[in-house]
Amino acid sequence: MLNTLWQSMTAEVGAIPLEELRPRLETAESRYLDLQGMQVHYRDTGGSDKPVLILLHGIFSSLHTWNDWSEILRDDYRVISIDMPNFGLTGAHPKGMFRFIYSDFLNDFTDALHIRECYMAGNSLGGWMTWEFAARFPQKVRKLVLIDSAGFFFVPPAGLIGMGLPMAGWMMSHSYLPRRVMYSSIRSTYARPERLSKEVLNRYYELMLRPGNRAAGSAVLRFIRNRAGFDNSFLSEIRQPVLVMWGAQDGWIPPDHAKRFGRRIPHAEVIMYDDCGHMPMEELPQASAADCRRFLQS
Template sequence: MLMNFWQTMQNGFKGEVGAVSLEEMLARHTTAESQFIELQGMNVHYRDVCRCAEPDKAPVLILLHGIFSSLHTWNDWTDILSKDFRVISIDSPNFGLTGAHPRGMFKYIYSDFLNEFTDALGIKQCSLAGNSLGGWMSWEFAGRYPHKVNKVILLDSAGFFFVPPPVLLSMGLPLSGWMASMMPVPRKAMYATIRTTYSQKERLTKPVLERYYDLFMRAGNRGAGAAVLRFIRNRAGFDTAPLKNVTQPVLIMWGRNDAWIPLAHAEKFAKALPQARTIIYDDCGHMPMEELPAESAADALAFLKQ
């Protein structure tokens, strides 16, 4: 057994164990609408979809995914909402096909990135929807660049201190990113972790499970994601200072059966953002846009069109 471990470690020094090359990832996970833009030393993957009658006049909605996820988590919302909006979903730095940020993780990485991204695409104003870690990106951007943001939707958003699932907790420890890259990642263990994000496990299809595993194994993503978790851990949570500057209309969406970020956090956001309206989904976990796409997208559309 010790010999097998040593062989694994030796192989690891030659490259990440089980890593899937970017070329393979591009072949598997780009779509007809995939686009790329060079920003901050990264080739950023995003989708820009508008099926409106007058695309040039369509309001912009930017969608931001959570930890170890990708823009694909918004596929259903994109299909539904692109009839009324120019819907842009992004593989955020350190995740998805975009991969690791060359500077790793640092303060205001995501809000400053979004500022540059919107400038590069000529977007002067937009609305935002963010899930989990993407929720943090959304309210931080809205608080720091308020002139660019019309409305904000927070889906089971990160922002206040909580104890994450054990697998995320362990990946925030020192050397965890290196260890995760040097050791095999059992597919079944990854699937089991992803299933904890859903209230009704049967709603999580095999192709979706395989996509999450694939993009987790994209070269560089394990270490990059661990750096994000370590950054948050070392600061005992999130800097909520920008939250005080969020004055835009806000819709809070939460799954009552969220096993990752407790339902009580919806109340924390409602208290911090008195202008917010809250919707709780009784039969839902951590990702309403995936588990209840039609219902959550309809609620989002009603809020955005008010």
């Protein structure tokens, strides 16, 4: 009786078992790495004889957000995209959220793959991961690309504010997640929502239902909220060349933050994309990947 009651209290509503998600969402180049108590899912394309480019996704996203860039840039780079801890097929970090979780993880990840030096690009929350890692481990990053990056205070969409409240993770995990609510949130990241395919919308929705991801993502938001944002003092320590990309119609992080990054980081170049929202690598993959290649090869 008590066991049945406990199971009903802890079971996640609508959760999709990992063994069902993996066959649907793995790529031909999917790999897994046993690291920090997790089976870390990553995609490794392009060949080990090329310069390494590591790509980091944003909040409630996954390595799939880089699918186009991986295909476009694989001729010139070994492109590694990662389902970062607390998201994607990797899922929750066993220690929850803590200071330097992502930069320490990236240090261990690159050591495990014997990567001594790399280029790195990150979108949104992944931008924060990128610049913090580049500042703390400068010997490992040659150049970095920040795409609509988190870093300065902003008021996030209302849905994200709610997800960062106390107990929000438990409530999200024990409540039905309407597909239309998730779709609406994803569409708000695009300047033209019609560019989003049903396949991409479904993928975002299904990964949100991976066991543990709703609570883990909520913990990330709560960690950031409780600290009033990000420790951007690291920005002044970055000495590597930096390319800042931004969608002029970004409805999540204000476009004027691109100029703020340009002022705070030495040697930063800024590119603004018209008719583009929060994720240029998805919405304008050809143009943004071409700009990335030009910057990395200059």
